[in-house]
Amino acid sequence: MSGIWVRLPRIIPPTRRYDTGRSVTTSPAPAGAVRPQGAGDIGVTSEASAGTWGRGAAGEEVPVMRVSSQGVSVVALLADPYTPTEIARRMAWTLSARLTDRSGRGRRFDVKVVSEPFTSGTEDPPTLMRRIMDRRSTENWDIVVALTDLPLHSHGRRLAVGLNHEQGLALLSLPSLGGLRLQTRARRAVEEAVLGLAGPQTMAADGPPRRQPSLRPLDNRLAPDHPGPTGEQEADDLRYVVSGPRGYLRVLVGMVRANRPWRLVTGLSKALAAALATGAIATLDSTTWSLSEALSTPRLVIAMIGSVGLMIGWLIVDGELWHRSTGRSPEARQRARLYNASTVVTVGIGALVCYVGLMVINLLWALFILNDQVFASMTRSPLHATEYLTLSWFVASVATVGGALGSGFESDEAIRAAAYSKREQERRDRLQGIQGAQDD
16 A cells, blocks of 8 residues: 555645734644644645645555646745745746656646745744645645745854745745855755655554655755654754854855845945045145055054944944944844944945956055156155055055945944845834833
8 A cells, every 4th residue: 555646535624814923823733634724723734735645545554645636736936025035936937847757757847936925024933834734724835945045043053944844835044054155055946945845754543644754965064953743842953054154154155145245335426425525635735645655564454454343433433343242142242243244344345346446446446547757846755666666555545444434424224224135124113112112
């Protein structure tokens, strides 16, 4: 009997409104049956659960595949707006064919992309998994893979992927995949998650489906973790986490990439205008010429570090970018340290990009405007390539300080919009609202 496949009838549960702003909990199903989420008290299996398990004629264990009645597994990519949705849509072009080729046995997959802010108001993985479970119960989906660009933590560990094999759910945190080749890594993780969730499971004669989560190689940098059976406290039966200093660095790089720090320069128009004006005026000043000729290389390096550091500190303080933890748990403090580290690195990269850009612009400006005879008469040194580079380097430091001061005219909203992704802006705005309500 172990080789017989059973297909159960398809029954679609009634639809239920999905509220992304609050947590949705579900009541446990009675022993020996899987009650579809959102199907009220009807004691039958839904299409989302149909095809996951069955019982043989003699009550022995029977392996059953997670597949719909048409022989096609419907896979939904439930993605947060912005970056996760973009990644999911690019992935969906080839995901169906790749899954079909890798699964074998004539399996077919139908991939759908749904853009929805399912993480609105919470970063708690069990709550998110219950939301995904509730959302799946209202649709004709066999497997749901949810993608978010928020870093997730579970029991003090940085969560990469959470899997619920019984319900066919997966939760993927994109920052845990790092900042390089994100599209490729995300596609590979989704493929392995879907193939693991779509595999066969067994049904014992004396209880609900008992399925041993399969350890598929999602990524050689991710460590598997078995939290135990699913329930009210645990919504997944297998996790992949990143740990250690390299794992921390990987999540940090993923968060910085999501913020796109290179947009900081163009996002702060007033600071950029102040920096350009300062550099243009300083390039024409004879005192600046004399100072650039007198300063040694170590002093020029110190001037560069000081100006960039001043701009980083000014933007963080003036824009109120520093994250203050609202909880006292170790996990909350760990999350706050991670967010603050990503802020410093994001603003730092943006400041360095601004510095290099100012140096190039000042060099072009100096090549156009300076006269070698006038320069030599004021500094007693000929104007060669070394003098041009030294002057542009020093002027870039002066202009960066001017840009930092000019950022004081930017609004806090403009600074946050330039420094963070839209999802991170929404998260921080929500936290500020919570802190303001607590202060009142």
